[in-house]
Amino acid sequence: MADFALVAGLLMFVFAAVFQLGLALHIRNTLISCASEGARLGARADADPSDAAARTTQLINSAISARFSQNVTTSTESVDGVQVVVVRVVAPLPLIGPFGLDQELTVTGRAFQESQ
Numbered sequence: 001m002a003d004f005a006l007v008a009g010l011l012m013f014v015f016a017a018v019f020q021l022g023l024a025l026h027i028r029n030t031l032i033s034c035a036s037e038g039a040r041l042g043a044r045a046d047a048d049p050s051d052a053a054a055r056t057t058q059l060i061n062s063a064i065s066a067r068f069s070q071n072v073t074t075s076t077e078s079v080d081g082v083q084v085v086v087v088r089v090v091a092p093l094p095l096i097g098p099f100g101l102d103q104e105l106t107v108t109g110r111a112f113q114e115s116q
Contacts, residue, residue: 024094027064028105034059035072035087035109042074043085043111049074052087056109060089067092076113083113 034056042052052074060069071090076083086108093103 020095024105027068027091027094028107030063031060031068031089031091031105031107032109034063035089035107036111037109038072038074039085039087039109039111042087043113045114049076049085049113052085056087056089060091083116085111085113 037059038052038054038056041047041055042049053072056072057069060066060072068091069089073088075086075088077086078084087110089107089109091105091107093105095103
């Protein structure tokens with residue numbers, strides 16, 4: 001009985017740590033996907049790069065939570081003479097369940113502009 005109590009406590013701790021890692025990776029991958037999709041929309045020939053921020057925010061709000069879309073910025077950079085739309089998302093890192101602390105998670109999505 002005592003062995004079960006000791007092992008069960010350890011197993012619960014390991015389960016919680018693996019679950020937390022999975023949650024953090026899921027949120028990171030979702031933010032990367034939303035930023036990339038927003039950059040692709042902003043890079044279209046008939047779109048403006050500022051449209052990328054609105055689309056990224058909309059995707060994050062529908063996929064995760066509006067709490068993660070508070071800091072979405074767009075810019076245009078030149079990489080080897082090619083114009084690139086860049087979407088950066090700075091979101092709280094979920095360290096205790098879905099709740100974030102002061103740590104930040106920064107992801108970037110890029111797409112080549114079609115109007116070149």
